Amino acid sequence: MCNSNVKSAGGVAQIDGRPVLQPAGNRVAAPEGARPLKKSLQKSLSMPASLDNAAATTTCTATPENTRASDFARAAAAALLPPPTPASVNAKATRVAGAKVASARAAATAAAMGSLDRSRKPAKKAGGAVLPVVAFAGLEAYEPAGSIAAAQREHAALAQAQRKMRIAHYGRTASFSRVEGKVSATATGTAELVTGHDEKRCSFITPYSDPLYVAYHDEEWGVPVHDDGLLFEMLTLSGVQVGADWTSILKRRHVYREAFSGFDVDAVAKYTEKQMASLSAEFGLDLGTIRGAVNNACRITEVRKDFGTFGKYVWAFVNNKPLSPSYKYSRKIPVKTSKSESISKDMVRRGFRFVGPTVIHSFMQAVGLTNDHLVSCPRHRVCSSSA
Template sequence: MCNSKIDGRPALQPTINHHSASPDPTKYTKKPTSPSSKTVLKRRNDPNWLTSSSEKPPTPKSAAKQPIVVRKKSKKVFAGGIQGLETMAAAGSIAAAQRDQAFLMKQQRKLRVAQYGRTAAKLQSEVVAVDSVSNGEVNQEEKRCSFITSNSDPLYVAYHDEEWGVPVHDDKILFELLVLSGFQVGLDWTTILKKRKKYSEAFAGFEAEEVAKFTERQISSICLDYGIEQGRIRGVVDNANRILEVTKDFGSLDKYFWNFVNHKPLDPSYKSCRKIPPKTSKSESISKDLVRRGFRSVGPTIIHSFMQAAGLTNDHLLSCPRHHHLLSLH
């Protein structure tokens, strides 16, 4: 019904159009919205809100970048215990042994020894066991001349220790050493020493008078029985005849040879076998005189070998005990 009047009469109206005399002011007042809600609404309406530089989504605290922590490496503890330490010690010993072996091989490459100056130089050096190097021990092989090694034949070692360089004044032994020095060409002293007894039997104990009388039949027989070349046998027979002539001129073969060194052994005092020459000026002068007298197989290298064997020169190294022992003999 309506309260308004039409022609003085009240008009009927819907109830919704009725207004109270004193309406509530808070009933139609808009509630203020918070800024966050506005932002949310704006972001919902803006499709590019995630890429906007002015407004960025809040980052949760849990997603913040953590600082890089550098951890120090802890010292590793060797877990092998005593057994592991023993293994390390063994490895160190092997390494030390390898270094010592490499050193010895280097020394072998450097040292060249000409055996008595007549054969091609051979690579030899003092053989030192690894354990003796570590303990500082010095054995007999180290003291001898360096061409004597632990692999040398015992016969050759005995010859070095007892005969080589010892002054000889017996004519038969001088004749023998002259023959052996000539036969040694192209061979080594070990081979010659092993045949020494056979040579003595073939040449009548190196009696110059007996050898000088050998006939062609005897030379052929010696060649067959002892396997010696006929040319070498004839050379020994010729030298025996020349020795008889020297004996007439000088009284003995001993006086003839020792006159060249004034009856006193030469002492060159070599410190290394590399310093020992295959021949010397003295051996050259003796060789020339022997050739002039008709001797055969008496070149300067052979004569130098003969001088070493007969003690006309003391070619033992200064480090060898035999060098000082031979000096004490005079």
């Protein structure tokens, strides 16, 4: 096999740079018009276009033959490459933009360093080397607007502004000063003296509570009750209150009183089925609630035969003395206790209806069998003293 790059001298030929011994008859002289390919052309055909550009820049002299060879090499390399895609075009544009930003930053850094060099004397080490002075303050202006660092700086500035706003409002609330065990409120401008431990109502009474519910808390809730009619009323209302709130029940209290004849135990115990149906239609009450109240009135009449009054029956469970748990926080007040469970079991055994442990505990709170006012509430001492 013959090769165009054959250089023969005597009986020894060089093929691709290697000496090969061949007969004298095989030596063929190369035609004059055929010239070996330039090395730059060979490299461009076998190497990527980027390397060809680098090789072209290293050429010292540019001749017409070299120019034609390099153009031919670039055309051949471009034919071998795949066609450009939108993603590649975008990537190239991104690289170009990044290169422009980097050059702008480098120019800004050089300008800042030049200004600092003119204004300051360069610091030198012991060996005489000059330490470069780098200015980072000017780089913020050349940072892209949507970068992560810019967002972090904006967030930090906002947090600092909010912190300053909070600090500016410190001390603007009502100020208090203690003098000899009394609290003097100076926020309103009038010196109002309150008792030592700053008494207030139970925490479930808020400024937004209904006035009717507040009046019930201040006048009735927790006050010991011994009257059978009032005990029957609170037992009925406690059963109706399940699934509702006391405010809505108190607003309809006059309806229940009218429907149940002022909670007269003897009169309610004589209601017939026809009367109960008419009351349900007239007052819009649940028929089951009316039947339960009538049944409980009948059971109260039976309890009177054994204990004399219904009040003696219920107060016997606490030895005629109200319980006083002395709760400090409303979240500590339970929905039922062991005492309410024992009363509920006995009343269920006697045939009462709507007398579960939770209902009985609410009934005990309402009629003063247990004083569940918080110790900070002024009604706590009042209910304890009235017992």
